[in-house]
Every structure is written in C-alpha cells, then in structure tokens.
Amino acid sequence: MRKERKISGNDFLILNQQFNTLIKAGLPILKALDLLATRATAPKLRPILTQVRDRVREGRSLSEAIEEAGVFSKVYSTAILAGEKSGNLSGVLDYYISYQKVSTGVKKKIVASLVYPILLVVVAACIVTYLVTGVIPKFATLYKDLGVPLPGADAISDRDHGGLPGVHTIGAGGIFVGNCGGVFLVAERGGRGSV
Numbered sequence: 001m002r003k004e005r006k007i008s009g010n011d012f013l014i015l016n017q018q019f020n021t022l023i024k025a026g027l028p029i030l031k032a033l034d035l036l037a038t039r040a041t042a043p044k045l046r047p048i049l050t051q052v053r054d055r056v057r058e059g060r061s062l063s064e065a066i067e068e069a070g071v072f073s074k075v076y077s078t079a080i081l082a083g084e085k086s087g088n089l090s091g092v093l094d095y096y097i098s099y100q101k102v103s104t105g106v107k108k109k110i111v112a113s114l115v116y117p118i119l120l121v122v123v124a125a126c127i128v129t130y131l132v133t134g135v136i137p138k139f140a141t142l143y144k145d146l147g148v149p150l151p152g153a154d155a156i157s158d159r160d161h162g163g164l165p166g167v168h169t170i171g172a173g174g175i176f177v178g179n180c181g182g183v184f185l186v187a188e189r190g191g192r193g194s195v
Helices: 009-024 029-039 043-057 062-069 074-086 089-146 152-158 167-190
Strands: none
Touching: 009 029, 009 043, 009 089, 029 043, 043 062, 062 074, 074 089, 089 167
C-alpha cells in the first residue's frame, strides 16, 4: 500500500525544483541524489532520498528506485520513466513541476471557496440549535400558561417533554451537524497535497 500523504505537496515541489536545477547544471543523477539526500529542505525527505540513491547506486533506474520507495505517486514514477526513456529528464521535470503548481493552486482555491459556505452552515446550525433548544421551549411554556395549544411544528418538537425539544428534533439536529462536520473534513483533506 502506498503512503502517498507522507510528503507534503510543498516539500515535494521544492524537492523537484532542486533536483531539476541540479540536473540542468549538468550533475549526474547519482551526485544530484547525494546532494539532495544530505541537504533536502524537509528532513523527512532525507531518508527517502537516501533509499532512492542507494537503489540507483545498486544499478536500478531512477524510475524503479522511486517506485520501490513506495512514497511517490504512480504519475511521478511514470513521468520519471518517460524522462529516462526520452533522454530529456529535465524537460519532463519542468512539465511535472508545472503540473504540481497548477494542481496545488486548484486545491487551494477549492478549499478557499469552501470556507465561506462551511462557515454559513456552522452559523446556521448554531442558530437552529439555539432556536430548537432555547426559544421553542419558552414559547411552549408561554402557550401552556395562556392555555392555547401549540402550532403544528412546535407541538411535535415539544410533545410530552415538559418544554424540552423532542427526540426527533434533537436527532435531526445531530444529523445536520454531523453532515456539516463531514463536509468540513472532506474539504480539509482535499486541501492537502498528495505526492
């Protein structure tokens, strides 16, 4: 099973930019991996790069070593393979870096565009909860003191509970809040870049 979320999208983007710069400067792949393994900006990348470097040193191709690391996506290892086969690894890395920037930007925009609706849903849930647990029982008490029967929806929520909201109302509110939390979690996870 792949651990695709182990490396953050930003760390992976910086790694690719550094690797591409070293390749463009004319360094051999093994020497570039040596430098990155010891000087990677993200410390959690260093053991992974050391593993990739060791596999390349043993004679495997870079794409095989990246795939065997089990941390990088299939798209990335396939892109590296295409660069190896075409002899244009630097050009392929340029395209991949551009792809990463676009996908990261889109994810950030999606998360940013979901913040306001989620905020509205949370505020609406708080208001509805306050109305159901605070206002309706007060109206129920008022109607009871006046000897007037409650209107339809209020009667359902207040039935035989001595001024407390009905079980059905609390259950519906719980489902509503649970759905809001689910939407928030999906939005939160969608914003994290996978490698």
